Amino acid sequence: MTERNLVLAGGGHAHVEVLRQLAARPIAGWRVVLVTREVFSPYSGMLPGVAAGLYRPEQALIDTRALAARAGATLVVDRVTGLDPDARLLRRAEGAPLPYDLLSIDTGATPDTSRVPGAAEHAVPLKPIDSLLARLDGLFAQAEGGQTVAVVGGGAAGCEMALAMAARLGPRGVRVVLVAGVGGVLPRLPEPAVRRMTQALAERGVTLRAGEDVAQVTATALHFAKAPPVAADVVLWATGAAAAPWLEESGLRRDARGFMLVESTLQAVNRPEVFAAGDVASLLPEPLPKAGVFAVRQGPVLAQNLRAAAEGRSLTRYEPQKDWLVLLSLGDGRAIGTRNGLVFSGRWVWWWKDWIDRRFMARYQGAAS
Ligand SMILES: Cc1cc2nc3c(=O)[nH]c(=O)nc-3n(C[C@H](O)[C@H](O)[C@H](O)COP(=O)(O)OP(=O)(O)OC[C@H]3O[C@@H](n4cnc5c(N)ncnc54)[C@H](O)[C@@H]3O)c2cc1C
Structure with a gap:
């Protein structure tokens, strides 16, 4: 049987979870390629802490090379520049286009x-x-x-x-x-x-x-x-976040701000073999705020649906949470938090945020990284 190709574009918060799950259980008969412009993928929740000097930069960076190696995936360090959806080719800045049978996009957004x-x-x-x-x-x-x-x-x-x-x-x-x-x-x-x-x-x-x-x-x-x-x-x-210009010529349907329209299965509305998660995606019927919490929560659904699509099984729907915890660093070992309309602040809120963020990073930094 010829091997088929699953290409993951971008090393964002959802794709690191896809890779983690592939490391635990590969998809038989599928070659996985991760193409990302940065080997070290930043976890934005800790970035203000890095800027404040509360963390070293490496504490907030996920080594996608190590993660890809554990998942048996090929890492291509390059910038995605476009898509030929009819030929199923992902174009990139510095090498030949990458053929895919399934493509997943988690390339985020920029200010x-x-x-x-x-x-x-x-x-x-x-x-x-x-x-x-x-x-x-x-x-x-x-x-x-x-x-x-x-x-x-x-x-x-x-x-x-x-x-x-x-x-x-x-x-x-x-x-x-x-x-x-x-x-x-x-x-x-x-x-x-x-x-x-x-x-x-x-x-x-x-x-x-x-x-x-x-x-x-x-x-x-x-x-x-x-x-x-x-x-x-x-x-x-x-x-506010802007969509990447390369999406304009991608043949993928986009919302008024230029982000990829996806169904609740995280599939592109006009291309079921293309998936997207995180800031790059605009979920139907109601777009979500551009926040890392959604990319993180979409990760397990994306992993499950890529596997199901590869194996020809039915897909799961992603249900966004109605309310979520927001924790904001004050840069001095204190933080403000809100959830369900409640607001709290102080040192203990920073300790809580720090614990959540370190636990998140430990899932992806693993013993091998
Ligand atoms: C300072 C700061 C603090 C934040 N704090 C929080 C917070 O506390 N909580 C929260 O929920 N959200 C926070 N956010 C928002 C959060 O950063 C984003 O919502 C989140 O990163 C989106 O995740 P993502 O997976 O969509 O993409 P990203 O995390 O942006 O990851 C995209 C990945 O794709 C790669 N990539 C991008 N373009 C290309 C390309 N053309 N070719 C190849 N690779 C590419 C990038 O290198 C990166 O690895 C913060 C943002 C900033 C800037």
């Missing part, structure tokens, strides 16, 4: 720098995370008193990064500004969480600018239509 003039040239997006870590290393080495770091985006990632910058660079006299724009701080979280986060930002000396979105970014400042500009030596960009 959207396309809508604001100058953002793409002058701001540092929080993803890809490997280039962010390199930029942060440079910043930590060279930052000096009197400089300003601006973080644009008042959501969870923006608030956590602003606090991390304050923890790391505040003692060296660097000023941190959080530009939360029209949406303000933590727009989707309950009011007590917003209050506690605003208080934490003030306690750490972070200047908060809210009420107006950035209109333009230059090499030295953020400009607004009405408000005065904010001078900034470094701008970190943490605004």
Whole structure:
């Protein structure tokens, strides 16, 4: 019997679970290929902790080479650039296209720098995370008193990064500004969480600018239509997620923001042999927020459905949770949490977050990594 090909595009949160399950139980007759542009896949839940100096970078990185080896999968380190769905070929930047019988996409999203003039040239997006870590290393080495770091985006990632910058660079006299724009701080979280986060930002000396979105970014400042500009030596960009441009030519049906439309089986609506999970996917009938918790929860369903599709069995439906735990690092060994409308904060919340995050990483870092 000829071997068939399962290609996993991207080493995101759902695919690391697929690989973990393949290591425990391979699919007979199938060759598995993982193509990812970064060998070390970052776990975003711990990233603000890395930026704050609470973790070493390697504690927040999953070694996909080791994971692929345990799963018997071939690792291709390359950037996916497109898809030929009729020929069932996945195109990539530096090598021959990869043929597939089943394809699964978990390539995530990036902060959207396309809508604001100058953002793409002058701001540092929080993803890809490997280039962010390199930029942060440079910043930590060279930052000096009197400089300003601006973080644009008042959501969870923006608030956590602003606090991390304050923890790391505040003692060296660097000023941190959080530009939360029209949406303000933590727009989707309950009011007590917003209050506690605003208080934490003030306690750490972070200047908060809210009420107006950035209109333009230059090499030295953020400009607004009405408000005065904010001078900034470094701008970190943490605004809403954008879809990868390569999806435009993929032949896959997409939502209005450019993300792949998937059924509850995680199959592309117009290509049942193509699956997707995490931020790259837009679930029907209601898209989910772009948050790692969903990619993590989709992992086991994706693993089960790829196996079922390979073996010609019926597929399972992914049912998103209605409410989920949000834990936000305050960068100083404390955290804020919310679930079911309840809000809590303090050191014990950080210990809880730390325990959950370390337990998650232990599943994928294994003895062999
Ligand atoms: C600072 C920060 C903190 C966050 N904190 C949280 C949090 O606490 N909780 C939470 O739920 N969410 C959090 N998020 C959001 C979270 O990062 C995303 O929702 C999550 O990473 C999505 O997972 P994913 O599997 O879809 O993709 P990702 O984790 O983005 O993984 C995508 C993978 O695909 C690879 N890839 C991408 N494009 C290509 C390509 N063209 N070719 C090949 N490989 C490619 C990447 O290298 C990466 O390995 C945070 C985000 C940031 C930036």
